[in-house]
Each structure stands twice: as structure tokens, then as C-alpha cells.
Amino acid sequence: MSADFQALYITVKLALVTTVLLLLVSPPIAWWLAHSKNRYRTIAEALVALPLVLPPTVLGFYLLLAFSPQYFPGALWQDISGQSLAFSFTGLVIGSMIYSLPFVVQPLQSGFATLGVKELEAGATMGMSRLQRFRYIVVPMTKRSFMLAATLGFAHTMGEFGVVLMIGGNIPGETQVISIALFEHVEALEYQQAHIMAGGLMVFSMVLLLFIYGYLNRSQGKHQQTRFW
């Protein structure tokens, strides 16, 4: 069971790191996608969405190729860091980021797109720079989208399986995440451990989600005096 706890730890760590990094990377992408009139935008949009459509194992397979020192990206990384990306935590983070990118970008983009332009204009005439408008207007007004993006990104990384299966190498304490450990139990016919673990994961996830949604619901729409929600 200690190995299982280790897997849980790795999983949560992976999900956290991935989500935090994605929350840094995604807003500019989402903003650009939501508001650019550039003609390459549609292509960029489709590219971001691609990991959604590709089966994760296939994505993992191509990542495995990309990470290989035989090919350019992997060789470059090896030159810089002296280490291999495959079967390392860093590799998992990169894989997860690509895999979960659309889950963070798309809710943000959707939030940004429906955000009225009125308050932004008001901010600009007050002298707010682009960054200030983002900080003082966009973020608070699309708080829900940010929370949704973070939840989707985190949850999706938690449940990630195919990519990790391909590029993780199932090394306990390093790359063995909970979905893999669980799968291993099922495949090894250790059903009881599998049930315990799945149950635990379910409870953990429920608690986490209850916490997030509880917070979201509490902080929302205090001033709405209306029958039309």
C-alpha cells in the first residue's frame, strides 16, 4: 500500500505542477485565440484542440519518438540537460501539459470571448495598460472560467492514463502515477487492492471537487436579487 500512496503523491504532484504551468502558459494563448483577427488563428485553434482528438496512447507514442535521443527534440534536451526526457518526471510534465492544454485553454478562451468589451473600454480610458486590464477586469470577471480551467486541467491530469502509459515507464516514486498503479492491480488480478484504490481515488476526487465547487458556489452572485438565474 505504501507504493500506492507514493503513486498518489506523484499523481497529485504531477497534476499540480502541470496545472500551475498551464495556468501560466494558457491565458495569453486563450486571449489571442479569443480576440485575434489574424487568419492563422483558426489553425492555431485547431492545433491547440488536437490533443483532444488524438488518442492519448498515440500522442504518447509520438512523444516517445520525440523524446528519443535519436530525434531532434530529444537530442537537444539531452545536450542541454544531460538527461533523457523519457521515463522522467519532467517528461511526464511535458506530456501532461500537451495533453491537458486544450482543457485549460478552451474554457479560458470561451470566458474571454463572452466577456463584454464595455468594462475593458472603460478601463482603457482610465489609463489601464493591457496588463492592468487583465489583472483588474478580465481576471475577476472571468474567475469562473479560470476555476473551470484549473479544475479541468487538474482533473484531466489526475486521470491521465494513455500518455503516461507510453512515456512513463511505470517507475515507482518517479513516474508511477495512480492510474497506472490501479491498472496494474486490475491486470494483475489484484481486484481487492484495485477496489480499495479506486474507492480511495473516488473519495479523494469527490472531496477535492466538493471543495472546489463549494468554494466557487459560495463566492458567486451574492448580489443577484432575481428569479431568473
Place this chain on the structure above:
Amino acid sequence: MSADFQALYITVKLALVTTVLLLLVSPPIAWWLAHSKNRYRTIAEALVALPLVLPPTVLGFYLLLAFSPQYFPGALWQDISGQSLAFSFTGLVIGSMIYSLPFVVQPLQSGFATLGVKELEAGATMGMSRLQRFRYIVVPMTKRSFMLAATLGFAHTMGEFGVVLMIGGNIPGETQVISIALFEHVEALEYQQAHIMAGGLMVFSMVLLLFIYGYLNRSQGKHQQTRFW
């Protein structure tokens, strides 16, 4: 290659059926989640999000148990329909619906939540019933959310792997979807076929996504005369 085309056909069919069904089921759920003040709402929200967090293979494993004639739901289905749910297209549709539910519900919920109440109130004073308000105000004003929901649902079902792996049984022409077929090529070291298939899938997905996003972008914000998008 004919088997691969069959797999593509099954996959698109599965994704289409699942998306259409989800688009019927999800709006009421999303609406309730977005606007209810019921205290069970948070629990319902977490439940809807659960398939996000659970590794797909685990979800698949429990679905397998549920579909098994040894247990109640599967037995009931067998009594009613005379057929087994597991390893059938119907079973895949049910599994995919559960798996992709949060991807359809959450964007809708997010769209509904940020939808201003002002127009809804105006609609009510004009005598619009709940359904009319939904049809004439909510749907057109959250068109983007609906498109996002449909795209995410469709794409996620296209790329689905873990659940199908468990409950599909990989039967060509019936339950062998493209992600499984592709994985099989990779596993069988048939790299060339795998590359062709992955490339084809990529092109197909790109075309699909370009089409969807192209449409979305065209139909959006024609009247916006502003520098602040």
C-alpha cells in the same frame, strides 16, 4: 486498411451519436447546475465531474462490472433487451456518454452562469415561458458555449481509449474504434500503418476543427467596432 476505415467509421459514428445524445441530456443538467441554489447542487457538480478525475481504464473496469450480467444493471438490461451491454455498440455509447459528460456539461454550465440575467428578465416580462427564453435568448446568446461543448464532447469521444479498451473488446466492425486500432498497430510494431493512420486521423481532425472554428469565428462579433477584443 479496410479494417482501419471500418474503425474510422465506427469511431465517427460513436462520436456523433454520443455528442447528439449528450447535447440533449446536458443542457438541463448544466442549467440546473448553473442556477440552482439547492444544497445538493455541489454534490451533483462533483458527480458530473467525476469521470474527469477517474482514470478511464478504472471507469471502464467499473462499467465492465456494471454491464456484466452477473450484476444488477447488466442483468436488468439483458432481461429487457435480451442482449449484453458489454462489447456492444450500445455499451460503447453509454460508456462514452458517461466519460464525455463533463466535457459537454461544464462549458454549457460556464456559459449559462456568465449569461447576464438582464435579457432573461426582459424576455419574462414579454411573456416568454422558460422554454421560450431558453430557445430565443439562452441558446443564441450562448451559441459559443454550445459549439465548445459539442466540439469537446465529439473530440473527446473520438480520442477515447481507456474506456473502450475495457468495455469494447476490440471487435472489428462492431466495437473497434480508431484509437484502439491505432494502438494495435503500434503494439504490433506496424509502425508504417500506424503513422499513416495517425497522420490520417490528424488531417481528419484538423479539417474538422478548422471547419468548426472557421464557422465559429465567422459568425462572431460582426458588429464589434472596437479595439478591445
Place this chain on the structure above:
Amino acid sequence: MQLTVHLDQYFGQFRIELQLCIKLRGIIGVFGTSGAGKTSLFRAIAGLNQSAPNQLSLIKLDGNTLEDSQKKVFVEAEHRNIGFVFQDSRLFNHLTVEQNLSLAIKISQRKEPLISYQDVVQGCGIEPLLTQSAEGLSAGQRQRVAIARALLGSPKLLLLDEPLAALDHDSRQHLVAFLNQVSELIPMLFISHSVSETLTLCDPLILLEGGRIKAIGSREQLAETLPKRRASAVVTEFDPETGKLCLDTIPDLLPEFKPGQRIGIVAEPSWLKSRELTRDD
């Protein structure tokens, strides 16, 4: 047609507490300072407020009980058949002006609107706008379309929340006349900050203050109560010997003085430090 309203409700910190029983005919004015509770009253009548526990409400229209907090009766807004022109117009921006209007007719489920489409479009002066998208309209254009939309819904009672605020003088006159004419078919409650508008259009008047009714009565009765009390004036002539004082005033900031009426004079009023007053000292 009779309207009975009995409210005791909170909106945030603001309490609205009033009893009202009025015969609906023509245009009834609702007058009061900013934040007096005018919009809140309208929302309650239209059925747009969430009824919270411990809040009292009793609303009857034309013999039908629309709301009774004690009997737990609450007729939803969509079944009240009370039209509302909002202070912020609330057009459907995804539709054209024409579509906004025809949607209203469609929803009302009448074969013919009470006032014909042509009359409404002309009365509100929106013929040239019909094919435009609602999103691109100017503020005054929006308000006129909102009035037209509400009228085409053929409501039993129409609530107008400052419908003319963003309009220029001509459009306003045009609309005032039109509303006046139309009000014989659809009775209206009318919020306005313009004293002249209120006096021209409305009879009787309801005066709100701090969520309560301060006064209610006919135009003649209330004309003096209206806050047209203070005005700026520039002295043009002053004879200290005879005490003769001539003032230069701007007519529409002016109270209606009658010969023989006593008025007060304040040398440097705190409520008015305009250039007109201070320039020459």
C-alpha cells in the same frame, strides 16, 4: 382596472415599504429622487424579485392576485402580462430591430397587436432602423426600440422606467404625444426625472422617497410638491431703495411662480455654486 400593491421588502440594505391602491387609466407618474426605490417598485409589480422569507408582498391587478406572500401565491413574470421598458433597454443584441419587434408579437400570441405594428413603428420613429442589428444602435435609438417592443407585446399594463432619458427634445416630444395617445388602450406607470415630462404626461402622480410613498394624488395637487423649488438666477437689476430685484433665469430650471406667491432668497446657496452665480463677484 385596479392595481393594489402592498410591499415590505429588503433589497440589500434598502427597505421598500408601501401600500398603494390606484385606478389604472392613462399614464400614472412615478416620481422620486435617485435611489428612492422606483425601479424596485416596478420590479416587484412585474414579478422580477426573488421573494425571500419574512418579506411581505401583496399585488393584485384587475381583481387577480398576482402575488400574496401570506398565501404563498406568486404568479411568474411571464404570466402577469405586464410589460416593462427597462432603464437599460435590454434589447436582444443578437437580433435585428425588426426581429426584436416580431419576436414580441409572436410571444404575445395575439393575431394582431393591440396597437398596430405600423403605428408603433411610426410612433416610436424607428422606421429607418428596422433592418439594423440591435447591437449597433445609439442609446436613444435603443430606448425607442425598447418602447416599441414592449408595446407590441400588447400588455395589460406597461411599466416605463425612464423611457425618454436618452432622447433629444424632438424625439421626446414625438414620443410623449404617442404614449399619451396609446395610453388610452394600455395604461402605464411612468418613471421620469423630468418635471415637465411628468406634468405633461401623467395624472395622477405617485411621489416616492426612501422606499416609501411620500405623496399621491392628482397632477394639480402634487404640482407644488414636485422638487421644482430651487433655481439659479442672475441678478440683472437691483434697486436698493425700492427693493426692486430683477433676476435673469433659465426657464426650465425654474419653479412655476404665480403672482402673489412668496419665495425665499438665498445669497450664496451651498447647493449651487455655478459659474453663473460666482463669476461676477
Place this chain on the structure above:
Amino acid sequence: MQLTVHLDQYFGQFRIELQLCIKLRGIIGVFGTSGAGKTSLFRAIAGLNQSAPNQLSLIKLDGNTLEDSQKKVFVEAEHRNIGFVFQDSRLFNHLTVEQNLSLAIKISQRKEPLISYQDVVQGCGIEPLLTQSAEGLSAGQRQRVAIARALLGSPKLLLLDEPLAALDHDSRQHLVAFLNQVSELIPMLFISHSVSETLTLCDPLILLEGGRIKAIGSREQLAETLPKRRASAVVTEFDPETGKLCLDTIPDLLPEFKPGQRIGIVAEPSWLKSRELTRDD
């Protein structure tokens, strides 16, 4: 301080085409019917319009070129230091009134706003609202807060788009006086539909019509041009023998008649079918 504006642009179907060069001092009035292009002009000055190809724009303020379509100069709105009070107030609803104001001060990056916080809060009459959430405010309250917010940003020039439309008579007088006083520090362009307001506050005046400048000049020059031409009146006395006609009028819908001035009389004018006129026939 000088403002030069030269525009030839399309907004949808609407064309705005004007040349303007004006000395900024005090409050300059912008007057015109609904849809005349007032808001569009303000948006152009503030830098809120997407500059499309083939559209001409040249805007200079105080010697600095803010926009020049030929030289491809475009200073972003946030660097123009031009304040804007929008027709629809646009407060930040997720903040309290106080937070809205302090954000404006913070953004302006001045240690002290040009006009002190206390003065602004008092001048706009919003002390009692400070701790409230912006979302719950009434329309008139929102407008006052929006004015305060714009002033606290200490802009070089302030554009006011019907800032007093939703205000009652008293608040309006109070604010008129305050704006008048403040305009000595911050020059303003002021859109209003109220003739009296414009005449009280503004000098010079700009008259817009159909996207063009119809007239521009001092208050005295333009007072007669203002659309205060028509009014309703009720006949009180008519002597067919002497031709003597006495009319009952409502002062603020009234033109400023001078003795000896010739006026026209229309028996049943199409632009006015109010009850007052038709009731007694």
C-alpha cells in the same frame, strides 16, 4: 489647450465626417438628435474605435498627435489620458463603489488626484454609497459613481456622454454646479439632450447632425439654433374679433420668445397629438 479632430469614418452604414478645432476651456457642449453621432465622435477622440483602412482620422490634443491615419499614428486609449463617462456607466460590478474609485486613483499613478477624493465624493453626492457593491446601485447612483471615477483618474480632458440623464432634478443641479466648478481644472466635452442643461453649463456649443457639424459657436450664437422650436400649448382665450390668442404653456418645453418675435401656429400638428391638444375637441 487645443483639440483638433478631423474624421471621415464609417460605423456600419453611418458616416461621420467632420472637422473641428476648438480651444478647450470649461465645458464644451455637444448637442444633437438621437443618432447624430455624438457618442461615435467621443469614442473616436478617446481612441476606442477600430481604425479601418480607407478611413480618415486626425486627432491632436494639446499639440500632441493622438491619431493620424495617414502617418499611421495611433496612440492607444490608455495613453491618451482622456477620461470618459459612458452613457451606460460601466462600473466594475465585482467591486464596491469605494474600490471602483480607489482603482481609478491607483491607475492614474498620481500621488494626489487633481481634485481631492473628498471633494469628488461630496460633489457627486455618493458618500452614503461608498461601501455598497456597484452591482446593487440604482441607475442614477451608477451615473454619479461613474462621474466620480472618471474625475479621480485626473484626465487631461473629460468626455461626458449624457452623464445626468438618469438623475433627478436635485442631484442634477448639485452635479451641474460641481462639474461647472471642476471644469476649471479639467476641461470637458459634454453631451446632453437637455437644452437647459446645455445652456446653463456649456460654452461654446457644437451642434451635430447626421454625422456632420451643423453649427459651432458660443452659447449666445447658438441658443436660437437649438431645437427648442416647437412646443405644445393649450388655448385658454381666443377673441376671433381682435385676433387675440392666449395660450397656456409648460415653461420648459417652451421656446424663448422675445417680444416682437414672429412665430408660426399650426392647428393640428402631426408631431404633437397629446391629450392636451385633442382632449377638448
Place this chain on the structure above:
Amino acid sequence: EKLTIAVAANFKHTMDELVAQFEADTGHQVTVATGSTGGLYTQILHGAPYDLFFAADAERPQLLEQRQLIEPNSRFTYAIGILTLWQPQQEPSLALLTDWSKKVSIANPKTAPYGEAAAQVLTKLGLFQQYQRRLVKGNNIVQAYQYVDSGNVELGFVSLSQLTAAGVREHYYVIPQQYYHPIEQQAVVLKRSNQLALATQFAHFVQQNKATVIAAGYRLPEGN
């Protein structure tokens, strides 16, 4: 008539050849579904509509037999897997394992028979402990092969059948049988099949086609 056969991933290639031949001979149609032995087993337990099951081990077929899910006496060993050590760059040997400081790719010992065999080899050499955190574990033997093949790991335990299928002729070392228990790959005819005769016919067909199996890189059980 149509047969559906569940096949462990490592035998898929060989099975495809056998099926092509069987179809040509008999005119029947055969559908092949692949997966890991453990995964296929789980599916069969819950009613997957397969007629035959070709596992990569003996354990799962035995378990199925105990649960009486198979046609009586239909269980047979169709091949014995051969484990090799593969190092694409040079000629590997067991000695290489002693000084090797980098990662080594194997199949998951818990779920894949070839992985279990590889673990036995390392244990026998007294090296298992020191490799604990350097073992890159594929979900099945195919993945273990991929890790080496893609260049992400330089050394790995793979099956001879894979190398044969991939046309690798050098740089591998066939590990002597004394280092691990024989990897007996067993097949069963499933009871739920409604074409028992045809299924049995196919089982016999495989047993007779020794040459194909041997050519693919397997041994055959003695006395068979």
C-alpha cells in the same frame, strides 16, 4: 461462419499469418482482437464474445479453467516464449548487466509473463535490488521492445519473436533457459462460443502449424 479470437499482444503477428492461412484453407472468416493477457482475461470474465483465447502465460487459462469458462480439455500450450537481452548498438551478454548503470527496459513483471521472466533473470544474477529504480516497465512485452526500439533506453529484455518479426538479426543475446521458468503460452476454447466445432478446428490447426510458430521465434513444448 465467423470466429473471434483474443490474442496476447506478443503473438499477434504470428496469429495474423496463421489466420490468413486458415482462412485460405477453410474459407471461414476470423477476427483477431488483441490486448494484454491481463486485459483480455478481465474482459472474458465479464462476457466478452470471444471463441478462443491465446494468452501469453499459463496462469490465466488455468484460472479460466477453474472457473469452468472453457471447453473441457481445450487448454493447450501453443508456444514457449524465448527471452532475449537486446542492445541495438553492440553485442550484449549477461555480464553487461553487472556494470550497466543506465536504465533497463522490461515488461511489467506483475502483469506480463515476459516481465516476470526478466525479473527472474535479474534475481538469479543477484541484481534485482540494484535495478529497482532503473527498471523501465512497459505494460506488456511489446512496450518493453518499443522503449529500446525508439532509442529511449539502450538495453532491454524482449522476446525473440519480436526481434524476428522486426528483422533484427544481431546485437541480442538469447538468455539460457536455466535463468527463468519457461514462458508457457497457453490457449483455450471458450465455453460461451457458439461455434465450438470451428473453434476446436482452429485450435488443432494452430497445433499442427509448428513451422510457422517456430519461424516466428518461439519454442514448442516437448513431446508435442
